[in-house]
Amino acid sequence: MRKVRDYDAELKALADKAKKLKARKVEQLGALVVATGADAxxxxxxxxxxxxxxxxxxxxxxxxxxxxxxxxxxxxxxxxxxxxxxxxxxxxx
The missing domain is CATH 1.10.287 (Helix Hairpins)
Structure with missing residues (x-):
């Protein structure tokens, strides 16, 4: 018999991963602003x-x-x- 997939758990895991990637992107953009001196x-x-x-x-x-x-x-x-x-x-x- 086939194993039942937990779609809700998979969707939650993907949503969490997307949230982490977005936060990382925002952090990197902020670091770029500081590194270029644009924060002034x-x-x-x-x-x-x-x-x-x-x-x-x-x-x-x-x-x-x-x-x-x-x-x-x-x-x-x-x-x-x-x-x-x-x-x-x-x-x-």
């Missing part, structure tokens, strides 16, 4: 900047330019573990 700007300025950026991003050439700049910025800072590992090594000397 007023909320209205950041909102206007993002809205205009979304409109300008419809042009592929602009997106590619921003992507290259973003990759350069993130490469300088390091990503996740690499940055922490670098700091630990320099403090150990």
């Amino acid at each position: 700007l007023d909320l209205e300025v950041i909102a206007g900047m993002l809205r205009q950026g979304v409109q300008e991003a419809k042009l592929d050439s602009v997106k590619e330019s921003w992507r290259a700049d973003g990759a350069t910025f993130l490469g300088k800072r390091g990503r996740k573990g690499r940055r922490k590992a670098g700091n630990n090594q320099s403090s150990a000397d």
Whole structure:
């Protein structure tokens, strides 16, 4: 006989996972705002900047330019573990 699936439990697990992913995304966006120094700007300025950026991003050439700049910025800072590992090594000397 087939095992009965608990659809309610599966849906709840998926909903919980989606909630965690959304919270993680919000946390990462906040960290990006701080890392770029945009946290020093007023909320209205950041909102206007993002809205205009979304409109300008419809042009592929602009997106590619921003992507290259973003990759350069993130490469300088390091990503996740690499940055922490670098700091630990320099403090150990």
